[in-house]
Amino acid sequence: MRETLPTRFEPSQFEGKWYAxxxxxxxxxxxxxxxxxxxxxxxxxxxxxxxxxxxxxxxxTLQDIMIRFxxxxxxxxxxxxxxxxxxxxxxxxxxxxxxxxxxxxxxxxREKFLERMWAWKNQYATNISSQAKxxxxxxxxxxxxxxxxxxxSRAVIHAFVxxxxxxxxxxxxxLINWCPRCLTALSDLEVVHKDIxxxxxxxxxxxxxxxxxxxxxxxxxxxxxxxAVAVHPEDPRYRNLIGRFIRHPFVDRRIPIIADAELVxxxxxxxxxxxxxxxxxxxxxxxxxxxxPKVNILNPDGTINEAGGRFAGMDRFAARKAVLEALAxxxxxxxxxxxxxxxxxxxxxxTILEPYLSDQWFVRTKPLAxxxxxxxxxxxxxxxxxxxxxxxxxxxxxxxxxCISRQLWWGxxxxxxxxxxxxxxxxxQAPAACETCGAAVEQDPDVLDTWFSSALWPLSTLGxxxxxxxxxxFYPTQLLITGFDILFFWVARMIMMGYHFRGxxxxxxxxxTGLVRDAQGQKMSKTKGNVMDPLDLVRTYGADAVxxxxxxxxSPGRDLPLDVRRMEGYRAFATKLWNAARFVQxxxxxxxxxxxxxxxxxxxxxxxxxxxxxxxxxxxxREALEGFRFDEACRILYQFVWNDFCDWYVELAKPVLTGVxxxxxxxxxxxxxxxxxxxxxKLLHPIMPFITEEIASHLGFSGMLITAPYPKVRExxxxxxxxxxxxxxxxxxxxVRSYRHLVGLPPxxxxxxxxxxxxxGVAQAFAELRDEVVxxxxxxxxxxxxxxxAGAVRDAVGELRFAIVLPEGAxxxxxxxxxxxxxxxxxxxxxxxxxxxxxxxxxxxxxxEVVAQSRARERELAHRAExxxxxxxxxx
RNA sequence: AGGCGCGUAGCUCAGAUGGUUAGAGCGCUACCUUGACACGGUAGAGGUCAGCGGUUCAAGUCCGCUCGCGCCUACCA
Numbered sequence: 010m011r012e013t014l015p016t017r018f019e020p021s022q023f024e025g026k027w028y029a030x031x032x033x034x035x036x037x038x039x040x041x042x043x044x045x046x047x048x049x050x051x052x053x054x055x056x057x058x059x060x061x062x063x064x065x066x067x068x069x070t071l072q073d074i075m076i077r078f079x080x081x082x083x084x085x086x087x088x089x090x091x092x093x094x095x096x097x098x099x100x101x102x103x104x105x106x107x108x109x110x111x112x113x114x115x116x117x118x119r120e121k122f123l124e125r126m127w128a129w130k131n132q133y134a135t136n137i138s139s140q141a142k143x144x145x146x147x148x149x150x151x152x153x154x155x156x157x158x159x160x161x162s163r164a165v166i167h168a169f170v171x172x173x174x175x176x177x178x179x180x181x182x183x184l185i186n187w188c189p190r191c192l193t194a195l196s197d198l199e200v201v202h203k204d205i206x207x208x209x210x211x212x213x214x215x216x217x218x219x220x221x222x223x224x225x226x227x228x229x230x231x232x233x234x235x236x237a238v239a240v241h242p243e244d245p246r247y248r249n250l251i252g253r254f255i256r257h258p259f260v261d262r263r264i265p266i267i268a269d270a271e272l273v274x275x276x277x278x279x280x281x282x283x284x285x286x287x288x289x290x291x292x293x294x295x296x297x298x299x300x301x302p303k304v305n306i307l308n309p310d311g312t313i314n315e316a317g318g319r320f321a322g323m324d325r326f327a328a329r330k331a332v333l334e335a336l337a338x339x340x341x342x343x344x345x346x347x348x349x350x351x352x353x354x355x356x357x358x359x360t361i362l363e364p365y366l367s368d369q370w371f372v373r374t375k376p377l378a379x380x381x382x383x384x385x386x387x388x389x390x391x392x393x394x395x396x397x398x399x400x401x402x403x404x405x406x407x408x409x410x411x412c413i414s415r416q417l418w419w420g421x422x423x424x425x426x427x428x429x430x431x432x433x434x435x436x437x438q439a440p441a442a443c444e445t446c447g448a449a450v451e452q453d454p455d456v457l458d459t460w461f462s463s464a465l466w467p468l469s470t471l472g473x474x475x476x477x478x479x480x481x482x483f484y485p486t487q488l489l490i491t492g493f494d495i496l497f498f499w500v501a502r503m504i505m506m507g508y509h510f511r512g513x514x515x516x517x518x519x520x521x522t523g524l525v526r527d528a529q530g531q532k533m534s535k536t537k538g539n540v541m542d543p544l545d546l547v548r549t550y551g552a553d554a555v556x557x558x559x560x561x562x563x564s565p566g567r568d569l570p571l572d573v574r575r576m577e578g579y580r581a582f583a584t585k586l587w588n589a590a591r592f593v594q595x596x597x598x599x600x601x602x603x604x605x606x607x608x609x610x611x612x613x614x615x616x617x618x619x620x621x622x623x624x625x626x627x628x629x630x631r632e633a634l635e636g637f638r639f640d641e642a643c644r645i646l647y648q649f650v651w652n653d654f655c656d657w658y659v660e661l662a663k664p665v666l667t668g669v670x671x672x673x674x675x676x677x678x679x680x681x682x683x684x685x686x687x688x689x690x691k692l693l694h695p696i697m698p699f700i701t702e703e704i705a706s707h708l709g710f711s712g713m714l715i716t717a718p719y720p721k722v723r724e725x726x727x728x729x730x731x732x733x734x735x736x737x738x739x740x741x742x743x744x745v746r747s748y749r750h751l752v753g754l755p756p757x758x759x760x761x762x763x764x765x766x767x768x769x770g771v772a773q774a775f776a777e778l779r780d781e782v783v784x785x786x787x788x789x790x791x792x793x794x795x796x797x798x799a800g801a802v803r804d805a806v807g808e809l810r811f812a813i814v815l816p817e818g819a820x821x822x823x824x825x826x827x828x829x830x831x832x833x834x835x836x837x838x839x840x841x842x843x844x845x846x847x848x849x850x851x852x853x854x855x856x857x858e859v860v861a862q863s864r865a866r867e868r869e870l871a872h873r874a875e876x877x878x879x880x881x882x883x884x885x
Numbered sequence: 886a887g888g889c890g891c892g893u894a895g896c897u898c899a900g901a902u903g904g905u906u907a908g909a910g911c912g913c914u915a916c917c918u919u920g921a922c923a924c925g926g927u928a929g930a931g932g933u934c935a936g937c938g939g940u941u942c943a944a945g946u947c948c949g950c951u952c953g954c955g956c957c958u959a960c961c962a
Contacts, residue, residue, distance in 0.1 A: 018924085184960095202959080209962085225962060239962095274961070282962050290960045351959080364960085396889065400957065403888065407958080493957090528897080530955095561910085562898080566890070568955090570897055574911060581924035592921035640899070644909065659921075667920090743928090750928045756917060838906060850942040859904050859943090866905055 014594055014707045018587035020551030023703045028142055031698075036080070036715045037149045039087040041478055048084035049486035050076055051467055051516075052148065053499070054156065056095035057133040058102050061140045063525045063533065063571065064492060066543035069146045070556045071522065071563060071639060072490045076147055077695035078634050079487075081719035087483055088147060089470055091154035092134045096459035097191055097199075097357045100419040103129050119418050126419045130155070140544060145552050145698045147715070152479075154470045156462045157421070164469035165421045165462045166437050168510065173425075173435045177373045177509075178413070180425070180433065184293045185412050187365030188355040189311030189325075193416040194369050196458060197409060198498055200353040200362060209348035210333060211279065213341045214238060214255040214264075222250060222266065223343050225278040227350060228288075229336070230328040233317045234306040235264055237284040239295060241275040242268035258339055259332070260318045267299055287366045305366050325363070370414040370423060370455075377505035378405040390504055390514045393637055394566040397496060397521055404497050413458045420456030427451055464502035467515035474510075486516045493521040520637045522563060528572035541571065553697035554580040560696050561643035582647055583700050586693075589655050590704040593682045596666045597708075600676050604684025609725060613673045614774050615661045615781075616681045617728040618735035622653045623685055624726040630692050631722070639696075646693050654689065657739070658682065661781045670780035683708055688720050734774045738782060740806030741775075745786040745813055748802060751827060752819040759789030763797055765810040802828075803876040807869055810876055825881060832877040839870040 015022070031037065039047070050072050055065055072088060080086035103126055104114055114122040134155065141148060154161060172178040186195040210229050213221040222238055238255060240247035251268045272295045273282050286296030286303040296303055306316045313320045313328045320328045336342045353362040382405045384390045385398055392398050414423060426434040428443035428450045436444075443450050462469070471480040485507070491500065500519055507515035526532055527539040534540065546555045557579040562569040612620070626649040633641035658681075664670035665678045687710055690701040694714040702714050710717075745762060754760075764775060772793045775782060779791050797803065801812035802820060842863060845851050852860055 014921095016921095018922095227962070272962085277961065279962095284962095289962080291962075292960090294960085350961090394890095400889065403958070497958095524956095530897090564898070567898080572897065572911080575897075577924070578911060581922095584924045585922065588922035588925085590921080595921075636901095644899075648909085655922085656926085663920095746927060747929085750916075753916090756927065757919080834906085842905085845942080848942065852942085854942050855904070862905055870906095 012707060014587070014591045014704065016591070018584045018700075020553065020583070020699060021548070024143070024145070024547075024552055024699045027699050027702045028145065030713065031147060031715050032150070034713065034716070036713070037088070037147050038151055039085045039149065039483075041482055043085040043482070045083060045085035047087065047483055047487070048076070048079035049087045049089070049483045050488050050490065051470060051486055052088065052090045053489070053491040053495070054091045054093035054154070054463070054466065055137050056098050057092045057130045057137070057155075058095055058098045059133060059136075061137055061543060063541050063543055063546075065140075066144055066546075066555065067522055067525050067559045067563065067569065068490055068492065069141055069144050070559045071520070071637075073144070073146050073556075073698075074560060074639060074642075074695040075488060075490070075634070077698060077715065078719060080147070080715070081691070081694065081717060083718065085482075087149055087152070089152050089154065089483075090138065090141065090146070090148035090150060091466075091470060092130075092137055092156070093463060094130065094155065094157045094419060094459065096415055096417055096420040096456065097193065097195075098459075099126065099129065100417050101191065101357050103419075114418065122418055130157075143544060143547050143552060144556065147698075152470070156459070156466075156469075160472060161462065161465075161469040162421055163437075164465055164473050165457065166424045167474050168465055168468075168506065169421075169424055169457070169461075170435055170437050171510075172372065177376065178370060179373065180368060180370050182366065182368050183371070183412075184287075184290050184364045184366055185369050186353060186362045187309070187367070188358065188360055188362055189307075189309065190358050190360040191355060191417075192309050194365075194367065194412050194414060195355065195362065196412050196460070198460075199356045201356050201359075202351040203354050204349055205352045207348050207350055207352070208345055209278075210345045211343035212336045213343050214283075215258070215341070216250060216266070217254045217256055217263075220250070221341075222247065222255070222281050223279045224281050224283040226283055227348060228329065229332045230313070230317075230320070230325055231285040231288045231306070232283055232332060233260060233313065233320060233328075234285045234287050234304040235283045236262070236286055236296065236301045236304055237264050237299065238266050239269040239272050239282045239284050240266065241273040241280060242270055244273075244275045244280050247281060258341065259320070259335065260316070262304075265301075267295075267301075269295055269298065271295070271298070288364050290364055293364075293366075303366060307363060307365065309365075311363060369412050370425070370457075372411040372413055372461075374408045374411050374505070377509055378408045378501075380508045381405055381501055381504040384504055384508060384514055390516065391518045393518065393520045396566065397493065401496060401501060405501060411458075413461045414453075414455045415458055416454075417456050420459060421462055423453040423455050423457060425453040427453065460498050460502060463499050464506045465510075467503055467507055468510055484511060484515070485513050487518065489516040489519045490522065491519070492524065494524070496521065520565075523566065523568040525559075525569045525571050528570060528574075530568070530570050541573075546573075546576065550576050550580045551583060551699070553700045554583050556698075557582065557643060557696055560639040561647075563639040565637060582651065583697065585655060586650055586697075586700060587704065589650070589659060590686060590708065592659055593679075593686050594707060596662075596679060597683065598676070598679060601680040601683050602676070604680065604688065607677065607680055607684070611674070611677060612681070613677070614731050614735055614738075614777060615658060615673075616677060617731035619653065619658050619681065619685055620726040621728045621732040622649060623688055624722055624724075626653075627688070627692060627720045628722045631719075634695070643696060646689070646696070650689055650693070654685065658685070660785055661778070664780045664784050669784070672777055672780060690714060691717055691720050730770075734770060737771055737806055737809045738774060738778060741809065741811055742782060742786045744804055744806055744811070745788065748804075748813050748815070749787075752815055752821075752824050754816070754819065757787050758816075759787060761790035761792070761814045762786070762788055763792040763795055763801065763812045763814070765797060765803075765812060767793060767809055771809055803880045805869070805873045805876050808872070810872065828877060829881060832874060832881065835870055835874045835877065839867065839874055842867050842870065 076086050076088040186200050207227050209225050209227055211223050211225050213223045215221050250266045253266050254263045272291055284292045284295055286292045286301055287305040304316050306313055308314045311325045313323050315321050320331055355362055426440055428448035430446050432443050432445035434440050434444045471484050473480050503515045554576055558576045626645050629645045630642045662678045662682055665673045665675050690705050694701040705714050775793045783791050797812040798814050801814045803812045846863055
């Protein structure tokens with residue numbers, strides 16, 4: 010005998026049990042080889058920087074829904090989990106921890122520091138996987154990966170060496186984004202532009218031989234590195250100054266006044282531009298055109314170096330003030346105004362970045378980007394929602410080379426080796442000697458951008474460059490679900506690398522999720538204190554309610570305002586489901602047939618109706634999931650379970666199961682209730698895996714839902730006629746209840762209803778469900794034929810007219826007024842409809858169905874208007 | 886400066902290819918402790934679909950403009 014469902018729904022009582030059972034069953038691990046088609050999702054590897062946040066919970070939920078859906082639906086499903094070492098992000102965390110102990114990474118040394126990093130990683134990777142498990146994520150933990158694993162590292166190094174060999178990776182002395190706090194280069198994407206209230210200062214350079222030229226700058230300290238002043242060649246104000254020189258007031262340098270049409274917009278400011286090639290990208294380009302020297306004035310930590318003369322040693326911002334003061338002393342300050350402009354900040358530590366001249370490694374992105382662009386344009390990779398395509402194209406079209414070297418220790422060390430002569434040897438294995446001159450070599454101390462290894466994730470996790478079974482079976486993957494914020498950082502780069510190394514896309518579809526926000530729509534952040542911990546939510550509401558909420562909020566292309574009241578609502582839904590199951594279970598008698606084996610001919614109206622609704626729901630849920638409409642899937646299931654199954658079917662089942670009604674077979678009702686509930690549980694399982702599994706086991710379901718076939722649409726279960734008939738029953742029941750409220754009668758006060766000349770099918774339906782309808786509408790009598798008693802209220806639902814006998818005097822002035830309002834609304838609509846039908850252009854141009862629909866509606870309204878009129882006019 | 890998204894009930898959001906009375910959840914009101922469930926039941930109230938103009942027999946839905954809000958990309962000193 011199966012166990013009785015506990016009275017109280019207590020998710021924590023069974024969540025752990027089911028997760029363990031699923032994992033132990035091997036359901037998370039795909040077959041290999043397999044005759045089933047593959048369905049593979051690679052997890053966007055969370056950073057091992059700390060705990061998972063609610064955004065991860067969202068993505069895990071959506072990925073798990075798809076994986077469970079496809080697994081049940083006959084696919085060889087693989088959801089491959091893993092974590093990302095997250096170079097700078099993690100190193101910043103650990104350095105912060107070290108700082109608390111009064112240590113620094115340099116004090117520790119590279120080796121000891123990396124030991125600390127690994128300890129950190131081990132702790133957080135474990136945290137992350139246990140959080141994923143708490144949410145029910147059905148990942149294949151036997152394939153869990155980490156970006157610094159030997160297998161993955163090998164792929165990263167291999168890719169680097171190959172790209173270098175192909176000329177797609179190169180080393181260059183360039184301006185890059187430099188973080189003076191992290192002491193590393195950053196890619197353009199890692200720069201966060203923020204509008205700052207700064208200043209725009211004017212100062213004069215005295216020109217040799219007399220006169221001066223006034224320039225404007227937002228960063229006065231950079232004038233220490235000026236190697237020219239540029240004007241527009243056509244500008245009459247300065248034409249005579251071109252070719253003359255300036256004696257720099259603070260450093261020992263003569264700088265020329267040059268003409269450059271590209272750099273200078275004569276209408277901006279004074280029309281003269283100071284040129285600082287080592288600290289401004291535009292100026293750098295200008296210097297290339299004019300062969301100007303590039304004077305670096307900064308140390309890596311942002312202090313002024315010896316090139317800054319007497320300002321050397323000052324921090325860049327202190328130097329800014331000092332330079333301005335010094336200019337004032339010389340009488341060279343000219344003007345200053347407030348100036349709001351975008352300034353680049355470090356994504357990880359928020360420090361203001363400097364354009365900085367240094368030797369770095371770059372990826373030549375153009376050829377890779379072209380292929381990636383084409384892939385999306387041709388639809389080989391499809392982005393959802395589709396409007397992201399425009400953003401994607403825009404970025405890839407204007408892409409610049411990607412700086413991939415980082416002056417960090419936590420990451421994949423660049424496989425480049427230098428000899429004292431400066432020759433470069435790039436190799437997967439450390440070479441014994443320089444391949445050019447045979448001298449001893451030393452490896453580049455730098456590591457690769459974390460995103461370089463992330464870009465290879467679809468390849469490296471499956472064992473590439475080896476031709477592994479996994480690679481052959483699971484590449485390309487079917488779906489990627491991730492946040493839109495890493496479309497460029499990650500998605501685009503995976504597409505580039507996937508095509509380059511494998512000739513195929515890494516995934517066929519990408520679903521980009523929105524951002525989880527708080528109830529007020531604010532971005533969640535630690536500083537605002539509005540972050541929600543997914544594990545807390547799981548403890549409070551249960552994993553299923555958390556999942557359902559996130560899925561229900563996940564409308565495509567929108568952010569998700571997460572309100573705990575909403576989650577309370579969905580916990581209530583879980584409770585409702587639980588209680589419905591308790592009802593079904595307590596009436597089980599052991600004679601239940603499987604749903605499929607019920608003889609359809611023997612089914613009564615409510616069973617046929619319910620199967621119809623189930624079938625509609627099945628079709629709609631499947632379609633919703635295929636199109637990543639998680640919100641739709643939730644809505645459909647919520648309505649089916651609550652409105653159709655609980656509110657109607659269970660209520661209709663009660664008279665039968667308690668012996669009040671003998672019109673229907675209790676055995677059929679039991680079988681249908683159990684069977685349909687099980688189907689609903691299967692439909693819900695991808696979204697709410699724990700509670701569905703728990704209930705199914707209590708209903709005597711053999712096996713586990715996780716591997717049960719996902720319900721398919723069965724045409725035999727569609728009964729359109731019965732569906733319509735049942736709706737008229739619902740309509741009458743609801744009308745009676747409504748009238749009862751209208752006249753203020755208690756819900757149990759008995760009324761009687763007479764159907765007026767119902768069509769044969771309808772009369773039969775009501776006759777069959779007499780006991781149920783009497784109960785649902787609290788009737789004393791339901792007549793399917795007979796004369797309308799005097800004084801009865803008359804109304805219609807669709808084509809069906811009926812009369813309700815109310816107690817003497819119940820239908821007073823207030824009620825008449827209410828009904829009169831109803832009547833006039835009906836008449837108004839009728840008038841509008843008739844006007845439309847009288848319009849020849851509507852009748853001739855609108856499609857036939859639309860016209861037919863309007864005619865039918867017209868009949869109904871006319872009908873109802875007449876009956877309501879009679880009720881009011883008849884002095885009832 | 887370009888590009889994208891959004892503006893529908895008190896709140897948060899759904900509303901393919903234009904077509905009946907614009908939906909849901911929460912909240913609100915009234916009544917109901919009925920043997921699955923008060924995390925419940927029943928019935929309600931609540932919307933000039935941001936504004937203006939256009940296309941159409943018909944527009945929340947298509948087009949243009951305006952006004953708000955948000956985001957992304959960008960080397961204007």
